[in-house]
Amino acid sequence: MYVRFDADNREGKVLLHWLSELEERDKGGRAELRRAASIQQALMCPAFHRLRRRLEALSPEWTDYLQSPYRQDRLAAACALMVHVRSPGAYDLPHAMSQRALGDERNRVSELRFRRLLDAPDDEALFSGLRRAMPMISDQVDPLKVAEAMLHWGDRLKREWAYAYAWPDKKQA
Template sequence: MTELKKVQFFEEGHPASDYILEWWGDLKQNKGNRAELRRCKNLKEIQLASAYQRCYWQLIEHFTQGQQVPSREQMAIIIGLAAHIEENDTKYKDSDSNNEKEYYFAYQMAAPKGKEKNTPPKLSELRFRRLLKIKDREKLFRFLIQVIRLLDKKVNLLDLLSIAYYWGDKAKPNLAYKYYKKANLKLSEGG
């Protein structure tokens, strides 16, 4: 007898994920709310924004259905970052198999800058290592906004929000494995 896999936060099919995607779609149409959130310079300002509060109270219900309540900082970072994303880019065509595959946020950062495969990644290795050194969500928020802009505001929404939500010792190695799997980095000499 096989057990059904329980859908986790930030996976499609989870009530919180479904609500985030629906809210984000509405946010794209409601430019006033989106602008209010984009103007926020830090997580405290986000928590004071009326657009955040309206989303927070709906979203928290979906998160707490039999689960632990997320921190306000966790909620602020995911709502704040979502406002900066213009396109939810979730799939890419694998050049080897010609199949569509999951386009993880780390893959997007590691994607070549140009159309040629041998160009450096969009997010340089140095900047990626700086990202991994970030310890608090406030700095993470500001850094990820820069990365979103670098990626032309086209990112895998749920994957990015999952990384920001779970930021810490478990999220960082997973991010590193995915980034280095796809990044076109030349091996350093002598190493």
């Protein structure tokens, strides 16, 4: 099962409703997820389990998909990252990281930091790196794309990110 989150599909609507519910009625749950410094801490947040149960209720395929502990871990990580998005933007992660502030010549996320994300040896390192990058891009990134990236992280997505990131030109000596 390849998961796509879109504002127009069931999964995307569930995710966006969950996010708005956290913002409007469960600020404590949102804060708890924002403070999660590891995937394990995100797994212990009731707000994550609410979303997991809602996704499982969508279809038997979702129930099967989330039987895998590593997929649950990735969904928990996605939850803890999505709550850092202050005002949803239109970009996926590599494009948001490539954006430049008005008048600035540097990407929001440096080339070195981006390389470290691509070289993350495991999900925990990826989560930690993305968590540190979120404050720099939280007004540019689409939370649904954050969830997709976390759920589908692997060599194919790393390659897509490497092509999508706006690598800075090296200055000539």
